[in-house]
Every structure is written in structure tokens, then in C-alpha cells.
Amino acid sequence: MVMGRFRWLKLAVLFSLLAVCGGRELRATHKDPLPFYNRTLAKILVEYASAVYMTDLTELFTWTCSRCNDMTKGFEIIELIVDIQHCLQGFVGVAQDLNAIVIAFRGTQEHSLQNWIEDLFWKQLDLNYPGMPDAMVHHGFYSAYHNTTLRPAVLDAVKKARQLYGDIGIMVTGHSMGGAMASFCALDLAVNHGARIIQLMTFGQPRIGNSDFASYLSKHVPNTIRIVNDHDIVPHLPPYYSHFPKKTYTHFAREVWLFDIGLGSLVYTVEKVCDGSGEDPTCSRSVAGNSISDHLKYFDVNLKGDSWGSCRMVMDSHTLSYGRTDLNGNIILSRNPATSVLKLNTQTAVL
Numbered sequence: 001m002v003m004g005r006f007r008w009l010k011l012a013v014l015f016s017l018l019a020v021c022g023g024r025e026l027r028a029t030h031k032d033p034l035p036f037y038n039r040t041l042a043k044i045l046v047e048y049a050s051a052v053y054m055t056d057l058t059e060l061f062t063w064t065c066s067r068c069n070d071m072t073k074g075f076e077i078i079e080l081i082v083d084i085q086h087c088l089q090g091f092v093g094v095a096q097d098l099n100a101i102v103i104a105f106r107g108t109q110e111h112s113l114q115n116w117i118e119d120l121f122w123k124q125l126d127l128n129y130p131g132m133p134d135a136m137v138h139h140g141f142y143s144a145y146h147n148t149t150l151r152p153a154v155l156d157a158v159k160k161a162r163q164l165y166g167d168i169g170i171m172v173t174g175h176s177m178g179g180a181m182a183s184f185c186a187l188d189l190a191v192n193h194g195a196r197i198i199q200l201m202t203f204g205q206p207r208i209g210n211s212d213f214a215s216y217l218s219k220h221v222p223n224t225i226r227i228v229n230d231h232d233i234v235p236h237l238p239p240y241y242s243h244f245p246k247k248t249y250t251h252f253a254r255e256v257w258l259f260d261i262g263l264g265s266l267v268y269t270v271e272k273v274c275d276g277s278g279e280d281p282t283c284s285r286s287v288a289g290n291s292i293s294d295h296l297k298y299f300d301v302n303l304k305g306d307s308w309g310s311c312r313m314v315m316d317s318h319t320l321s322y323g324r325t326d327l328n329g330n331i332i333l334s335r336n337p338a339t340s341v342l343k344l345n346t347q348t349a350v351l
């Protein structure tokens with residue numbers, strides 16, 4: 001009897017909390033409809049952001065890895081890039097079901113995640129973003145995309161895909177440091193390569209530039225969603241100093257903050273669509289960023305390598321035949337997407 005009443009009370013509390021949060025979300029949507037947050041798409045893209053961490057290049061290239069299924073089934077990689085020199089990894093491919101090119105970047109695989117996070121406190125805004133007066137970014141984040149094997153390989157693969165599929169949409173994603181790289185990539189595609197339909201969606205990314213840079217990115221890549229899980233520490237870094245709005249690191253919009261509400265066994269995750277400032281004080285900034293475990297799992301999907309602190313990779317000799325390496329030993333596996341389209345066409349013809 002007592003037990004039953006207590007349960008009922010828990011439910012009542014939960015639902016009133018839900019009502020409050022739901023109301024807020026609706027109002028935000030009415031005031032400012034763009035960019036549209038699509039939860040289904042978030043759950044698909046987080047799987048790509050997770051798969052790019054895999055170390056077995058053969059399984060990744062053939063899309064048969066343990067994380068290469070579920071909502072990403074049928075994905076075809078055009079180019080898989082491993083920058084051994086800087087311990088970075090990314091891929092470009094075509095997802096027929098999304099009718100889009102998907103580009104994903106891996107987060108840091110440095111020796112210790114703790115050290116990487118501690119270093120984030122001290123990153124300076126030390127580089128002028130080219131072509132944009134007053135936009136400042138951190139040189140290291142910028143270079144990881146702009147000054148490694150990744151950029152030329154990504155651009156090359158996008159070009160190949162567009163020759164074949166026309167001007168289809170491009171979705172760029174990544175987790176943590178990979179989210180930072182995804183942001184620079186999306187902006188590069190929009191500003192320098194005439195890509196028109198770009199969706200940028202990142203998970204647990206750090207701040208990468210000042211407020212001028214944030215407005216620049218929002219202007220050129222309006223469909224941008226930056227997902228933050230609960231108390232994830234990384235999106236709180238490098239720190240935001242509200243007393244120096246022009247000088248401090250500032251996130252771009254639009255944050256979607258995931259947090260749990262409920263009591264005991266009745267826990268429900270709210271996905272709160274935040275305001276257009278990028279630094280909505282009622283979203284993740286309303287709590288302390290003090291969790292590493294919240295950083296490593298989004299939507300119940302693991303976002304870390306199969307082993308830490310290694311730039312290890314595994315590959316069989318057949319896969320190697322698709323590869324080329326540069327002077328620094330970096331590896332690019334690529335495949336002409338035309339072959340798979342031919343296969344598709346043949347199948348259609350037979351049917």
C-alpha cells in the first residue's frame with residue numbers, strides 16, 4: 001500500500017518534470033526554428049562517430065566491423081585515412097539510405113585521455129582563421145584537419161562521390177577532438193568547395209574558437225548541432241570566461257544537451273534544444289563539467305577506441321592493395337565508388 005503510493009508519487013514528479021522540459025523545448029522551436037534537430041539522425045551519426053575509432057582497417061574498409069551495423073548498414077567507404085604521424089583517423093563514404101556523403105573523424109587516441117583533457121585547460125586562441133578578420137582558433141585543432149593527410153584525402157573523396165552522385169548532401173561528424181576536426185571540415189567544404197547542403201553534428205566536442213569564429217561558422221554551416229551528454233567535461237573546455245566575451249573561447253550554436261531526470265528506476269533522458277547563442281546558460285553550462293564517463297558514451301553508444309593509448313592498426317594484405325602511403329608512412333585506402341554503383345545497377349536490371 002505504502003509502496004504503491006510512493007511509486008505513484010515518483011511518476012507524478014517525473015511527469016511534471018517532463019512537462020516543464022517539453023514546454024521549454026517547444027517554445028525554443030517556435031521562436032527560432034533553425035537548425036532543426038533530428039533525433040533519428042543523431043542516433044545514426046553517433047554510430048558513424050563510434051565506428052571510426054575501430055583499429056581493424058580491413059573490417060572498417062569493408063564495413064564489417066562490430067560497430068558497422070545497426071543503423072549504418074550498407075554504408076560504402078570511399079576513402080579511409082590513417083595519419084600515423086599525428087595519430088588521426090577519418091573516413092568518407094556514401095550512405096544510400098541518407099542519400100548523403102558521410103564524413104567521420106576519430107577523437108584523440110593519445111596515451112592518456114586524462115592528460116589530453118588537462119591540456120585543454122591551457123589551449124590558447126593563437127591562430128587567425130584565414131579569410132575572416134577577428135576570428136581566432138586554436139592552432140592545434142585547426143592543424144589536425146588543415147595540416148595533415150586528412151584534408152586533401154577528404155576533399156578528394158568528396159569530389160569523387162559528387163562526380164558520381166551529383167550534389168547530394170554532406171554530413172560531417174566526430175566525437176571529442178574528432179568533433180573539432182569535423183567542424184573545421186564542414187566550414188572548409190562550405191567556404192572553399194561550394195558545398196551547399198551540409199549537416200554538421202558533433203558529440204562532446206571542445207570549444208575551438210572565439211565568438212567571431214562561432215558566428216562565422218553558424219553563418220556558413222547553419223545546420224549545425226553540437227550534442228553534449230550530461231556532465232561531459234570536454235565541452236566545458238577550454239574554459240569560457242563570460243567577463244571577456246570577445247576574447248574567450250565560445251561555442252557555436254546549436255547545443256543539444258542530454259540529461260537524465262527521474263527517480264530511482266524511472267530515469268528518462270531529456271534532449272534539450274538550446275538557444276542560438278552557443279553558450280546557453282540553461283544547458284550544459286548550468287552544471288559542472290566533471291565527468292569523463294559521460295564523455296565516452298552518447299545515446300548508449302561507445303565513443304572510444306578498442307584499446308587506449310595506441311595508434312595501432314590492423315589490416316590484411318588484400319586491403320593493403322587498396323592503399324597508398326606517403327613519405328611519412330600515412331595510409332590512405334581508397335576505392336572507386338563507381339564499381340559499387342555498377343553493381344547496384346546490375347541488380348536493379350536483374351530484378
Ligand SMILES: *[C@@H]1O[C@H](CO)[C@@H](O)[C@H](O)[C@H]1NC(C)=O
Pocket residue numbers: 038039040041098
Ligand atoms: C530525420 O532523419 C531521418 C534519417 O535521415 C529521416 O529519415 C527523417 O525523415 C528525418 N525526420 C525529419 C522530420 O526530417
Ligand SMILES: *[C@@H]1O[C@H](CO)[C@@H](O)[C@H](O)[C@H]1NC(C)=O
Pocket residue numbers: 143147
Ligand atoms: C604544418 O605541418 C608541418 C609539418 O608537420 C609543420 O612544419 C608546419 O609548421 C605546419 N604548419 C602549420 C601552419 O601549422
